[in-house]
Amino acid sequence: MAKLIDGKLLAEDVISTVKSETEKLVAATKVTPGIAVVIVGEDPASQVYVASKGRKAKECGFHSVQHTLAETATEQELLALIDELNNDPAIHGILVQLPLPKHIDESLVIQAINPDKDVDGFHYINVGKLGAGDAASAFVPCTPAGAMIMIERQHGHDLSGLTAVVIGRSNIVGKPMFNLLLSANATVTVAHSRTKNLEDLARSADILVAAVGRPQMVKGDWVKPGATVIDVGINRIPAPEKGEGKTRLVGDVDFDSAEKVAGAITPVPGGVGPMTIAMLMANTLVAACRAAKVPAPKF
Ligand code: NDP
Numbered sequence: 001m002a003k004l005i006d007g008k009l010l011a012e013d014v015i016s017t018v019k020s021e022t023e024k025l026v027a028a029t030k031v032t033p034g035i036a037v038v039i040v041g042e043d044p045a046s047q048v049y050v051a052s053k054g055r056k057a058k059e060c061g062f063h064s065v066q067h068t069l070a071e072t073a074t075e076q077e078l079l080a081l082i083d084e085l086n087n088d089p090a091i092h093g094i095l096v097q098l099p100l101p102k103h104i105d106e107s108l109v110i111q112a113i114n115p116d117k118d119v120d121g122f123h124y125i126n127v128g129k130l131g132a133g134d135a136a137s138a139f140v141p142c143t144p145a146g147a148m149i150m151i152e153r154q155h156g157h158d159l160s161g162l163t164a165v166v167i168g169r170s171n172i173v174g175k176p177m178f179n180l181l182l183s184a185n186a187t188v189t190v191a192h193s194r195t196k197n198l199e200d201l202a203r204s205a206d207i208l209v210a211a212v213g214r215p216q217m218v219k220g221d222w223v224k225p226g227a228t229v230i231d232v233g234i235n236r237i238p239a240p241e242k243g244e245g246k247t248r249l250v251g252d253v254d255f256d257s258a259e260k261v262a263g264a265i266t267p268v269p270g271g272v273g274p275m276t277i278a279m280l281m282a283n284t285l286v287a288a289c290r291a292a293k294v295p296a297p298k299f
Helices: 007-029 044-059 075-086 106-112 124-131 142-155 174-183 198-203 272-292
Strands: 034-040 063-069 093-096 163-167 187-191 207-210 228-231 235-238 247-250
Touching (some): 007 044, 007 142, 007 272, 044 272, 093 272, 124 174, 142 207, 163 198, 174 187, 187 198
Antiparallel strands (some): 235 247
């Protein structure tokens, strides 16, 4: 049976470092990390995510503000708000909750964020830094950054000689995950919907990351015995066993069959998910340290 990688525990570890480092920063510089979360419209899932980010920021001792714009807000209104936040010295991290309504150009909005406040790591400056091997000065997207900490806990910081396969090539997860693994000296392949013989490829991986959005796609016989399996997927499926109309969350990995083969595996829920929000707090603290011109903690 695989070892369970407990994302909740690891996330608590990150949050406790963020809290203590925040206290030190405030004591030394009087700078309190500030995060602004911007949401447009009333998508219930986005509201839940935004609320939990705000709660976590307060728990960390941050100054936290939320800006809620109506579904009908114009691109100009949103850009004006971003400009205001870019120029607000009390705000070190700006997060625009995605997706945005269709009439707003998402890319235009993200690229308008000051790269020094881009704690989501989506601005091209940060994407470029990570791609050029300068993860230390970039903001790295929170989900792959959290997944990478989980991998480092299993294998250390140097993945020399290990083979990694990332299934999924999104800008939010797959591509930055590739760059992080490559920077740590793993030999990395990125698979996607056009990949042939995916099962054989997956079976070659010492480290297998699934970021696909397809419930329980990766089966136990896709996993190399002893491999580390990181399941990024969050999918809601019907759960009639819990009652009529009930649902449950599952990952992109078929946990029950994979845990029999893997060496270590993340559960869903309670795996990569909690790490994502913890890394958002870590990135905001780092942004505040940079603004205050003091060395930032490493996570
Ligand atoms: P995207 O939909 O942006 O990307 C999915 C990727 O999977 C694409 O590259 C796609 O290939 C590939 N893919 C789709 N079908 C197949 C297939 N049959 N075989 C191989 N590859 C396939 O998703 P995200 O990267 O945004 O998210 C992936 C998953 O992670 C989702 O379940 C999402 O909910 C979850 N997630 C979880 C987070 C967390 O905090 N834990 C945060 C972000 C996402 P192609 O490019 O060819 O279309």
